[in-house]
Amino acid sequence: MAYSSSMQKLTLTFALALLIPLVASAEETRVYRWVDDAGQVHYGDSIPAMYSELPKQILNQRGITIGLLAGKKSEEQIEADRIEEKRRVVVALQQRADQALLATYLTVEEILMHRDRRVELFQAQSRVTELYLSNLTRRLENLRGEASNFLPYSENPDAPMIALDLADDLRVTKETIARHERNLRRFQADEQQIVARFDGDISRFKLLKGIE
DSSP: OHHHHHHHHHHHHHHHHHHHHHHHHHHTOOEEEEEOTTSOEEEESSOOGGGTTSOEEEEOTTSOEEEEEOOOOOHHHHHHHHHHHHHHHHHHHHHHHHHHHHHHOSSHHHHHHHHHHHHHHHHHHHHHHHHHHHHHHHHHHHHHHHHTTSBTTOSOTTSOBOOHHHHHHHHHHHHHHHHHHHHHHHHHHHHHHHHHHHHHHHHHHHHHHTOO
């Protein structure tokens, strides 16, 4: 009896092993359904090349839709997808910015304090630059006064030609003044940008916190 039971189990196991590929094959059977430009419905286990760009449904052997294959998108659809993707990116970036803002500050006063510290740095840079420019401007006036005794700055046609070292000093001083004036404009622009950015953060923080 034990031998017969073992044989039965072995036979059953062998039969199941034979059935598994058949079941799997049946489950993997796919049928495609699509509608051509004339409105004619087509079915097939493969898709002819002439219909490759049409949208299709994937059906199992019971005729149930189990998937979709998108067709070739129109220019309008592509543009709509691009706009939607851009919108999703903007939303995701705003969400991350909001999370960072709420994680960094607890009150509006903290934001104001941080803003004022940043602004002070730019104002200090501006003050130092303005002082340096004031000294350079006085130096340039002195150099110009000295250069007025020489050609090509003198109105006297018989005046001697300006010395090379004096001409170089004039040129370098002018270039230095121009460079620091650019730096000063940049510091002032950066200060305005910082203030505008923190003002935006404050408005957003109030909105997120429901503060009037």
